[in-house]
Structures are given as structure tokens and as C-alpha cells.
Amino acid sequence: MTPRPFPLAAATVLAIALAGCQPASEPAATQADAADASQAAGQPTVVARIDSEIGALALHTVAGPLQHPWGMAFLPDGRILVSERVGNLRLVGTDGRLSAPLTGVPAVVAEGQGGLLDVALSPEFATDGLVYLSYAEPGEGSLAGTAVARGRLEGEALTGVEVVFRQSPKLDTRHHFGSRLVFDDHGDLFITMGDRGVRPTAQDLSSHMGTVARIHPDGRVPEDNPFVGEDGIQPETWSWGHRNQQGAALNPWTRELWTHEHGPKGGDEINIPKAGRNYGWPIITYGINYSGEPIPEAVGTEADGLEQPHHYWPISPGISGMAFHDHGAVPAWQRSLFIGAMAERLLIRLTLDENQNIVHEERLLTEFGQRIRDVEVGPDGALYLLTDDPQGSLLRLAPEASP
Numbered sequence: 001m002t003p004r005p006f007p008l009a010a011a012t013v014l015a016i017a018l019a020g021c022q023p024a025s026e027p028a029a030t031q032a033d034a035a036d037a038s039q040a041a042g043q044p045t046v047v048a049r050i051d052s053e054i055g056a057l058a059l060h061t062v063a064g065p066l067q068h069p070w071g072m073a074f075l076p077d078g079r080i081l082v083s084e085r086v087g088n089l090r091l092v093g094t095d096g097r098l099s100a101p102l103t104g105v106p107a108v109v110a111e112g113q114g115g116l117l118d119v120a121l122s123p124e125f126a127t128d129g130l131v132y133l134s135y136a137e138p139g140e141g142s143l144a145g146t147a148v149a150r151g152r153l154e155g156e157a158l159t160g161v162e163v164v165f166r167q168s169p170k171l172d173t174r175h176h177f178g179s180r181l182v183f184d185d186h187g188d189l190f191i192t193m194g195d196r197g198v199r200p201t202a203q204d205l206s207s208h209m210g211t212v213a214r215i216h217p218d219g220r221v222p223e224d225n226p227f228v229g230e231d232g233i234q235p236e237t238w239s240w241g242h243r244n245q246q247g248a249a250l251n252p253w254t255r256e257l258w259t260h261e262h263g264p265k266g267g268d269e270i271n272i273p274k275a276g277r278n279y280g281w282p283i284i285t286y287g288i289n290y291s292g293e294p295i296p297e298a299v300g301t302e303a304d305g306l307e308q309p310h311h312y313w314p315i316s317p318g319i320s321g322m323a324f325h326d327h328g329a330v331p332a333w334q335r336s337l338f339i340g341a342m343a344e345r346l347l348i349r350l351t352l353d354e355n356q357n358i359v360h361e362e363r364l365l366t367e368f369g370q371r372i373r374d375v376e377v378g379p380d381g382a383l384y385l386l387t388d389d390p391q392g393s394l395l396r397l398a399p400e401a402s403p
């Protein structure tokens with residue numbers, strides 16, 4: 001992939017990255033010269049070289065600028081779909097060039113944490129061409145709610161767009177929309193959501209707030225969802241008691257859904273949501289209010305009937321995006337789980353043992369200073385990252401020695 005030159009507005013970031021990130025000995029000017037030379041030779045531009053536990057890594061710019069990019073999906077032909085929270089869906093060509101915004105994308109409420117959020121391909125994309133989007137959908141007046149729509153990718157358009165899920169009820173807050181999209185091995189779709197900033201909704205099963213929902217791809221409710229047929233409960237609900245889930249992925253070794261969610265001040269957590277289980281927010285939490293006061297509803301960190309997180313951070317990194325690494329191209333990264341951090345502006349690598357326990361954490365890009373919104377493993381085994389910025393980027397991170 002040959003990226004375009006790094007945008008001018010990001011020059012300062014580049015200089016910081018070069019000065020701060022490179023553990024090796026070269027001064028920035030020499031690295032910039034080397035980058036120019038490598039680009040002239042048709043190689044991707046190296047933004048920074050980074051020491052890591054598995055050896056030196058190279059960080060490349062693939063595409064940008066992107067306005068608050070949020071989610072990405074790799075097409076079979078090598079192009080990449082990237083959502084921008086402002087409401088655009090773009091294609092990144094194999095030459096790194098960005099398309100114009102695709103037509104047919106639903107209107108979004110791009111305010112606060114709302115906007116166009118995740119993008120995922122149908123498991124049958126090769127034959128059905130369907131792309132799924134999660135977003136903050138406008139309602140009456142100032143109301144908004146997380147929704148999921150799908151449409152067929154044709155050229156630079158989505159056609160036949162239909163909404164397959166709507167969070168109910170809509171609220172007028174502008175935060176905690178979630179939302180990530182993950183297909184399971186049966187072709188059903190998990191949708192992760194948040195409490196919309198209204199804590200009690202996460203314990204109210206008559207609302208979709210604070211839930212993981214599970215639907216058939218056309219929006220129908222799977223008959224084996226845990227609350228099907230129960231009065232006063234949204235039938236799409238798979239699990240509940242979640243605060244705000246901006247990361248989700250299918251564990252490649254167990255085939256189970258893993259999600260993560262933001263705590264308040266402290267208490268970001270990873271969950272393995274099981275059907276019908278309550279993950280506790282706001283009754284139990286390892287966090288406190290930003291004011292320093294306890295969460296009013298909280299009784300502590302554990303309680304009967306409420307699930308413990310699989311893992312939590314006492315100090316919140318502000319996590320977003322989640323990708324398991326199970327690609328032979330980088331054997332040293334296998335059995336790793338990568339998670340972006342917005343507040344702490346870095347990339348987290350967790351390693352898992354054979355029982356899926358998290359046994360180690362490495363922090364990467366600590367000097368880069370960018371909010372990492374999403375992380376995915378590409379078809380080449382490299383990591384692809386989105387930086388949350390008005391002039392954000394799609395970046396590629398891989399061992400320096402790899403092709």
C-alpha cells in the first residue's frame with residue numbers, strides 16, 4: 001500500500017512522533033529523509049519506529065486526513081471502508097487514496113459522542129455485497145438513538161438501505177451510544193450499546209440502553225435470544241448492565257463474543273457477555289464519578305446475581321476498538337488482544353493464556369500522543385489503527401522486518 005504524503009496539518013504530530021517515539025538513535029531529520037527515500041522507492045511512509053517487546057515496529061500512514069474516523073472494514077479486494085463520525089463513509093483504495101463520501105449513508109446525529117459509528121461487512125459479503133453501519137439516528141425533536149442500517153455496496157454508493165435495528169426508547173442525550181457490530185458464527189449480529197448517560201436505563205430491561213443486542217442480519221429476533229416472549233423486555237437483548245461499549249470482537253479461539261466498556265473514573269472493563277446475564281452497571285463498578293464521589297446506585301464492586309468483568313483497569317485508559325491477533329504473519333503477536341486507548345492516548349496489547357485469562361499487558365505508542373479509536377488486524381497480519389482527531393489517520397503498525 002502506498003499512502004499519500006502525511007498531511008501538512010499533522011506535521012507537528014509527525015515531529016512529536018519522530019522525536020518521542022523512536023527509541024533508536026537517529027535524529028528526526030535523518031528519519032524524515034529516510035521516509036522520503038522509502039516513499040520514492042514506492043514503500044509506505046514511516047511515521048515512527050517504535051521499540052516493543054517483540055522487537056522494532058514501524059508505524060506507517062495509510063490514509064488521511066479523516067474526520068474523527070470511528071470504524072473500518074476490509075473488503076476482499078484490498079480496499080478498506082472507513083467511517084467518519086461526522087457522517088461519512090469512505091473507501092481507502094489500495095494506493096491509499098480516499099474516495100469521496102459514499103452516497104446512501106443514513107442521516108446521523110453527529111453531536112457529542114453521536115454520529116456514524118461502526119462499519120462491518122456481511123459474512124456473505126462476497127455474494128450479497130451488504131455493509132452494516134451503526135450510528136446515532138435522529139428522532140423527533142432532539143431525540144436520538146443508536147441504530148443499525150444495511151445497504152449494498154455498489155461503486156461508491158450504498159443502495160437499498162434499510163434500518164434493521166433501532167434502540168428504544170430514543171433519548172435527548174448525546175453520549176454513550178456505543179457501538180460496535182460483530183457477527184457470530186451463525187451469521188447473527190451483535191450490537192453493543194451504552195446507557196446513553198442515564199445510568200438507571202442500564203438496569204431497565206424495557207429499554208435497549210446498556211445492552212448487547214443480538215439480531216438476525218435482517219433485523220428479526222433469534223428465537224433463542226434469552227428474553228424472547230417475556231413481557232416488558234426488549235427481545236433483542238442478549239446481556240445488560242453495560243455502561244458504554246465501544247469495543248467488541250469474536251474471540252478466534254473460543255468463538256465467543258468479547259466486549260469492553262468504559263467505566264466512569266476508573267473501572268474500564270472487559271466482559272465475555274453470556275446470554276441473559278447482568279453485567280452490573282451501575283450497581284457494581286470498579287470506578288467512581290468524575291467528581292470523586294461514589295456512583296449513587298453502586299453498592300460496591302460485587303453483588304449476588306451480577307457478573308464480574310473478565311478484566312478491569314483501576315485507572316481508565318478510555319478504551320475503544322478491539323482486535324484479537326491470530327495471524328501467522330506475526331507469530332510473536334499471536335494470542336494477543338489489542339485495544340485502543342483514548343484518554344491515555346496509546347495502544348494496549350494484552351496477552352492471553354490458554355484459558356483466555358489475561359496474563360500480561362504491554363503499552364505501545366505511548367509517546368505518539370494520539371487517541372486510538374479503533375484497531376483491526378488486516379488481511380496481511382499488520383495492525384490497522386484509526387486516530388480520533390479532526391484530522392485523523394488510518395495507520396498501519398507492523399514489525400519493522402515484515403514486508
Ligand SMILES: [Ca+2]
Pocket residue numbers: 241269279280281284285307308309
Ligand atoms: Ca460490569
